[in-house]
Amino acid sequence: MAESLVSLALFLSLLFSCLASSSMGAKPISSLIRKKLFDTMFLHKDDNACPAKNFYPYKAFIRAAKTFPKFGTTGSLSTRKREIAAFLAQISHETTGGWATAPDGPFAWGLCFKEEINPQSNYCDSTNKQWPCFPGKSYHGRGPIQLSWNYNYGPAGKALGFDGLRNPEIVANNSVIAFKSALWFWMTETRGTLSCHNVMVGKYVPTEADIAANRTAGYGLVTNIINGGLECGIPNDPRVNDRIGFFKRYTNLFNVTTGPDLDCAFQKPL
Ligand SMILES: *[C@@H]1O[C@H](CO)[C@@H](O)[C@H](O)[C@H]1NC(C)=O
Ligand SMILES: *[C@@H]1O[C@H](CO)[C@@H](O)[C@H](O)[C@H]1NC(C)=O
Ligand SMILES: CC(=O)N[C@H]1CO[C@H](CO)[C@@H](O)[C@@H]1O
Numbered sequence: 001m002a003e004s005l006v007s008l009a010l011f012l013s014l015l016f017s018c019l020a021s022s023s024m025g026a027k028p029i030s031s032l033i034r035k036k037l038f039d040t041m042f043l044h045k046d047d048n049a050c051p052a053k054n055f056y057p058y059k060a061f062i063r064a065a066k067t068f069p070k071f072g073t074t075g076s077l078s079t080r081k082r083e084i085a086a087f088l089a090q091i092s093h094e095t096t097g098g099w100a101t102a103p104d105g106p107f108a109w110g111l112c113f114k115e116e117i118n119p120q121s122n123y124c125d126s127t128n129k130q131w132p133c134f135p136g137k138s139y140h141g142r143g144p145i146q147l148s149w150n151y152n153y154g155p156a157g158k159a160l161g162f163d164g165l166r167n168p169e170i171v172a173n174n175s176v177i178a179f180k181s182a183l184w185f186w187m188t189e190t191r192g193t194l195s196c197h198n199v200m201v202g203k204y205v206p207t208e209a210d211i212a213a214n215r216t217a218g219y220g221l222v223t224n225i226i227n228g229g230l231e232c233g234i235p236n237d238p239r240v241n242d243r244i245g246f247f248k249r250y251t252n253l254f255n256v257t258t259g260p261d262l263d264c265a266f267q268k269p270l
Helices: 002-023 035-041 058-065 077-094 150-160 168-172 175-187 196-201 208-212 219-231 238-254
Strands: none
Touching: 035 058, 035 238, 058 175, 077 175, 077 196, 077 219, 077 238, 150 168, 150 175, 168 175, 175 196, 196 219, 219 238
């Protein structure tokens, strides 16, 4: 009797956990990208040569992703892996320590930097009254996506629970906040349905103007969102090619295709 009660309890708890996981939707991203795969992608991030040594551990990425439950959990298994690959590829370009003849190739050197070297300005747009710069603070690139400008630090901090205008340094001082700032940028819709996330999971609906500007869904459009003003509409741009190189390596490690429109050479910048 006691034994059958135990097995009944066990059966019910297994049943409950099955129901819970199916009603909660897709598997967590930690089941799609294990530590081993992450560390294979970022082979050199903890080298002595990398200023971000030990700043970007796998567990900080996974913890940060919990704040954005739709990241890497939307669509088919391939779509989910492709989105994670695209995110990791873009942050790799932003933080790369690679060069053409680097050990293991240029695309094994993502997440080497956590802060922009020699910023040319403090990235303060003083015309922006909603997110006013705090005296003496600099809004140069920090963290995996190299968050920049007061008008990004302000809303990122507001969404994530820190004071982005008074304390922008935290993005380069706290590993989980650093990854959260990059995921915040990735997930945030700027106009209409436009976000890096929506583009990669098929939820972006182009406007007429987008169609006229060749801004169709694909990894190239994600590049356009991140830095199109400087990099898109230019044939064979080396920065764009570097972003694509990381994406090809990571989709290959994930065993998924890259999808169409990798380049933004023929897109009008956003
Ligand atoms: C759209 O792409 C085509 C080539 O595919 C190019 O000829 C055209 O100039 C592009 N349009 C814009 C607005 O960039
Ligand atoms: C990709 O395929 C290779 C070879 O079949 C396999 O060893 C590897 O585990 C796969 N990786 C993933 C992330 O599925
Ligand atoms: C403890 C720590 O990592 N401090 C860093 C915080 O960020 C500033 C600049 O953004 C660095 O200079 C500090 O080293």
